[in-house]
Amino acid sequence: KEAQTQQKLANVVILATGGTIAGAGASAANSATYQAAKVGIDKLIAGVPELSQVANVRGEQVMQIASESITNENLLQLGRRVAELADSADVDGIVITHGTDTLEETAYFLNLVEKTDKPIIVVGSMRPGTAMSADGMLNLYNAVAVASSKEARGKGVLVTMNDEIQSGRDVSKMINIKTEAFKSAWGPLGMVVEGKSYWFRLPAKRHTMDSEFDIKNIKSLPDVEIAYSYGNVSDTAYKALAQSGAKAIIHAGTGNGSVSSRVVPSLQALRKDGVQIIRSSHVNAGGFVLRNAEQPDDKYDWVVAHDLNPQKARILAMVALTKTNDSKELQRMFWEY
Ligand SMILES: NC(=O)CC[C@H](N)C(=O)O
Numbered sequence: 001k002e003a004q005t006q007q008k009l010a011n012v013v014i015l016a017t018g019g020t021i022a023g024a025g026a027s028a029a030n031s032a033t034y035q036a037a038k039v040g041i042d043k044l045i046a047g048v049p050e051l052s053q054v055a056n057v058r059g060e061q062v063m064q065i066a067s068e069s070i071t072n073e074n075l076l077q078l079g080r081r082v083a084e085l086a087d088s089a090d091v092d093g094i095v096i097t098h099g100t101d102t103l104e105e106t107a108y109f110l111n112l113v114e115k116t117d118k119p120i121i122v123v124g125s126m127r128p129g130t131a132m133s134a135d136g137m138l139n140l141y142n143a144v145a146v147a148s149s150k151e152a153r154g155k156g157v158l159v160t161m162n163d164e165i166q167s168g169r170d171v172s173k174m175i176n177i178k179t180e181a182f183k184s185a186w187g188p189l190g191m192v193v194e195g196k197s198y199w200f201r202l203p204a205k206r207h208t209m210d211s212e213f214d215i216k217n218i219k220s221l222p223d224v225e226i227a228y229s230y231g232n233v234s235d236t237a238y239k240a241l242a243q244s245g246a247k248a249i250i251h252a253g254t255g256n257g258s259v260s261s262r263v264v265p266s267l268q269a270l271r272k273d274g275v276q277i278i279r280s281s282h283v284n285a286g287g288f289v290l291r292n293a294e295q296p297d298d299k300y301d302w303v304v305a306h307d308l309n310p311q312k313a314r315i316l317a318m319v320a321l322t323k324t325n326d327s328k329e330l331q332r333m334f335w336e337y
Contacts, residue, residue, distance in 0.1 A: 009054070009055050009056050009148065010055045010056070010092035010093055010147070010148035010149075011055065011056045011058075011090055011091055011092050011093075012055040012056070012057050012058075012091075012092060012093045012094070012095060012144050012147045012148050013057075013058055013059070013060060013085050013091055013093075013094050013095070014041060014044075014045065014057060014058070014059040014060070014094075014095045014096075014097060014140075014144070015059075015060050015062045015078065015081060015082065015085075015094065015095070015096045015097070016040070016041035016044065016059060016060065016061050016062060016064070016096075016097045017062055017063050017064070017065065017067070017070075017074075017078065017096060017097060017098050017099070017106075018036060018037030018063060018064045018065040018066060018067065018097075018098070018099055019036050019037060019066065019067050019097065019098050019099025019100060019101075019103075019124045019125070020034070020036050020099060020100060020124060020125050020126065020127065020128050020136070021044070021097045021098075021099075021123065021124045021125040021129070021136040021139065021140065022036065022037050022038060022039040022040070022041075022044060022064065022097065022129075023035060023036040023037065023038055023039070023125075023128030023129070023130075024038040024039055024128055024129070024130050025128050025130045025131055027130075028130060028131055028132045029131075029132065030128070030130070030131060031127045031128075031131040031132065031133075032127075032177065034128040034130065034131070036066040036067075036099055036128075037064045037065050037066050037099070038064075039129060040061055040064070041059035041060065041061045041097070042059060044059070044097065044129075044136075044140065045057055045059050047129060047137060048137050048140055048141055050141055051140070051141060051144050053195075054141070054144055054145045054148055054195050055092075055093070055144050055145075055147070055148040057144060060081070062077065062078055062081055063077070063078075065099070066099050066101070067098055067099025067100065067101045067102040067103060067106070067124075068099070068101045068102060070099075070102050070105075070106065072220070072221040072318070075105075075106060075109050075221070076215070076218065076220070076221065078096070078106065078110075079109065079110060079113055079114065079215040079218075080215060080216075082094055082096070082110060082114055082120060082215075083114055083115070083116070083215045083216060086114060086115075086116035086118050086120070087116075091118070092118060092119075092147075092148060093118055093119040093120075093121070093144075093146075093147030093148050093149075093152070094118065094119070094120045094121070094147060095121045095122075095123060095140070095143045095144055095147045096110075096120070096121070096122045096123070097123055097124065097140065097143075098122050098123065098124050099124055100124040100125070100126060100161075100173055100176075100181060100182070101173065101176075102311070103122055103124050103159065103173065103182075104159075104168070104171055104172045104173060104182075104311065104312065105311050105312065105314075105315050106122060107122040107157050107158075107159050107168030107169075107171065108157075108168055108169055108312050108315050108316070109315050109319070110122070110157045110168065111156045111157035111167075111168045111169050111207045111208065111211075112207070112211055112213050112315070112316065112319050112337060113211065113213045113214060113215040113218065113319060114157065114208050114215060115208065115209060115211070115214050115215075115216075116208060116209065117153045117154040117208060117209050118153060119146060119147045119148075119149070119152035119153060119155075119158065120147075120157045120158070120168075120208075121143040121144075121146050121147045121152070121157075121158050121159070121160055122143075122157060122158070122159050122168060123139050123140055123142070123143035123159065123160050123161065124136075124139065124161065125139050125140075125161075126161075126176075126177075126178065126179045126181050127179065135161075135162070135179045138163075139160060139161055139162070141195065142160040142163065142192040142195070143160045145192055145195040145196070145197070146158060146160055146165060146192055146197055149197050151197055151199060152165075152197065154208075154209065155167075155189065155202060155203060156168060156169060156203045156207035156208055157169075157207070157208070158189070159171045159182060160192055161179075161181065161182040162179055162180045162181070162182065163191055163192060163193060164182070164188040164190075164191060164192075165188055165189050165190040165191065165192055165197060165199070166182060166183075166184050166188050166189060167184060167186075167189055167203045169203060169205055169207065169312075169337070170184035170185065170186050170203070171183070171184045172184065172286070172309055172312075174284070174285075183285075184286075185285060185286030185307065187200075187201070188200070189201055189202065189203070205336065205337055206336050206337050207337070211337070212323070213319050213320075213322070213323070217322075218319070218322050221318040221319070221322065222247045222248075222318055222321045222322065223244075223245050223246050223247055224246060224247060224248045224249075224250065224314045224317045224318045224321065225241040225244075225246040225248075225249055225250070225314075226249070226250040226252050226310045226311070226314055227241060227249055227250070227251060227252060228252045228282065228310075229251055229252055229253045229254060229259065229260060229263070229282070230254065230260070231254070231260055231262075232260070232262065233260050233262060233263055234262065234263070235262070235263045235266035235267075238251075238263060238266055238267060238270060239266060239270070242270050242273065242275045246275060247275065247276065247321055247325070248275065248276035248277075248278055248317045248321060249267075249270065249275055249276070249277060249278070250278050250280050250305065250310045250313045250314050250317065251267070251277060251278065251279050251280060252280055252281075252282040252310035253279055253280060253281055253282065253289075254281070254282070254283075255281060255283060255287075255294070256281065256287070256288070256289055256290060256293050256294045257279035257280055257281045257287065257289035257294065257295075257304060257305065258294040258295070259279065259294070259295055264295075267300070267302070268300055271300060271301055271302065276303060276317070276321075276325070276327060276330060277300070277302040277303065278302070278303045278304070278305050278313055278317055278330075278334075279295065279297070279302055279303070279304045279305060280304075280305035280308060280309060280310040280313040281305075281309070281310075282309070282310060286307060286309070287305075287307060287309060288306070288307050289304045289305055289306055289307075290304065290306075291304050291331070301327050302327075303327055303330045303331045303334060304331070304334065305334055306334055306335060308334070313334075316333065316334065316337055317330070320333045320334075
């Protein structure tokens with residue numbers, strides 16, 4: 001009978017990459033001071049025996065790092081492994097455990113390049129497993145529960161943190177000291193409670209099956225850099241980034257991606273030299289950059305990142321540049337994804 005129940009459960013693979021969910025501190029009081037990326041995936045799975053009630057789970061240690069150090073090469077490696085698993089008939093869903101610092105970037109990257117409707121869930125934690133009131137166990141349980149559910153199919157890459165199901169495209173780490181760290185300006189897609197998912201809305205942007213990008217066709221990612229802006233900003237960083245080979249510079253601008261008059265001429269010159277200038281916003285709760293508002297983008301041939309924050313704009317720009325260097329095409333992609 002036990003074998004029968006096991007057969008009915010979905011097969012979920014957990015790809016572990018590190019982060020606080022695999023972190024360890026010296027004492028249970030250490031909720032914020034600890035080392036990330038210490039505990040292996042087998043131990044993480046063994047720590048949540050309830051996982052076996054929602055899925056047949058197996059783990060793979062893809063890497064063991066803190067996510068602030070994830071490179072483009074790491075992204076491609078992870079993306080390729082996810083695609084292989086998604087193509088396997090005996091895999092129903094994939095969970096990726098990840099540090100929270102760049103979790104939103106990896107989730108958005110996978111959302112753009114994975115050609116599958118199987119659930120892909122990226123999950124992390126804000127406290128290490130050794131801390132009092134650690135949040136990783138429940139976040140992981142929720143991730144596996146969502147990954148094993150049929151309703152999660154075709155909804156793009158998802159993130160389960162703090163009982164919420166978020167779109168990997170929209171979600172961002174908004175605070176680094178609370179367990180309710182991950183928010184989306186447009187709200188969560190649903191909730192996961194005691195292993196059951198409750199859905200409220202669907203992503204409207206192109207993703208996964210409906211995306212024109214495919215990890216299998218991406219050999220490498222071009223260099224795209226971010227320059228943080230403010231009123232008294234100088235053009236030193238913009239120029240240096242271009243000189244070091246950046247194909248596009250994400251302007252992490254104020255407000256509506258606005259650009260200080262101190263650097264407008266330099267950004268125009270960089271565009272003339274072939275560098276794509278992409279206006280984004282570093283507004284905290286989520287920017288909303290509109291074309292030809294604040295700056296004449298048509299005249300300067302600049303692109304706007306719309307609601308993508310600078311780090312997400314960088315991900316889309318890298319993926320988009322593998323296909324085109326036409327600024328009009330890039331702008332179309334920034335509206336559609
Ligand atoms: N909460 C976390 O996961 C942060 C730990 C670490 N900086 C990382 O992103 O991997």
